[in-house]
Amino acid sequence: MDLRDLRLGFRDDAQxxxxxxxxxxxxxxxxLQDECRYLMRFWWxxxxxxxxxxxxxxxxxVGADKLRAVEALIKAIDQSPEDIEEWVTSTVGAFPVIHDxxxxxx
Numbered sequence: 001m002d003l004r005d006l007r008l009g010f011r012d013d014a015q016x017x018x019x020x021x022x023x024x025x026x027x028x029x030x031x032l033q034d035e036c037r038y039l040m041r042f043w044w045x046x047x048x049x050x051x052x053x054x055x056x057x058x059x060x061x062v063g064a065d066k067l068r069a070v071e072a073l074i075k076a077i078d079q080s081p082e083d084i085e086e087w088v089t090s091t092v093g094a095f096p097v098i099h100d101x102x103x104x105x106x
Contacts, residue, residue, distance in 0.1 A: 001055045001074070006046050009077035010084065018088060019073065020046055026095035027066050035062050042070060069095070 010016040020043050028039040038061040041053035058070055069091050076083035 002051070003042075003045050003053065003055060003074070004049060004051050006074070006077050007048065009081075010046075011081035015081060015084060016046055019084065022088060022091050022095075025097050026091065027069065027098075029098045030100055032063075035066070038062055039066065039070075066095075 007016065010019070023039060023043045023046075028036045028043065030036050038053060038057055042058060045052040055071075055074075059067060062070060069087075073084070073087050073091075076087040
C-alpha cells in the first residue's frame with residue numbers, strides 16, 4: 001500500500017491539521033519512543049508527496065490499538081472527507097490526550 005497520496009484525500013488544510021493534531025496529541029506517546037517515532041513519520045506523511053513511512057513499518061512498530069486507528073484513518077482518507085470526520089470523532093473518544101513528559105529535569 002502506497003501512502004504517498006494521503007494528503008490529497010482531505011477536504012482542506014484545516015481538516016488535515018485536525019487529524020495531525022489528533023495523531024500528535026493522542027497517539028504519539030514520547031514514553032514509547034520507537035512507536036512515537038513512526039507515528040510522527042506518519043504524521044509528516046499526511047502532508048508530504050514522498051514516502052516518509054510504509055504501512056509495513058507502521059505494522060512493525062505501532063501497537064495494536066493505535067495501528068487500528070491509523071489503518072482506519074488511511075481507509076477514511078481513501079473514502080471521503082466525511083469518513084475522515086467520523087474517524088476524528090471516534091478517535092478523540094477512544095484515546096485521551098497524552099501529556100508530553102519530555103526529559104525530566106535533574
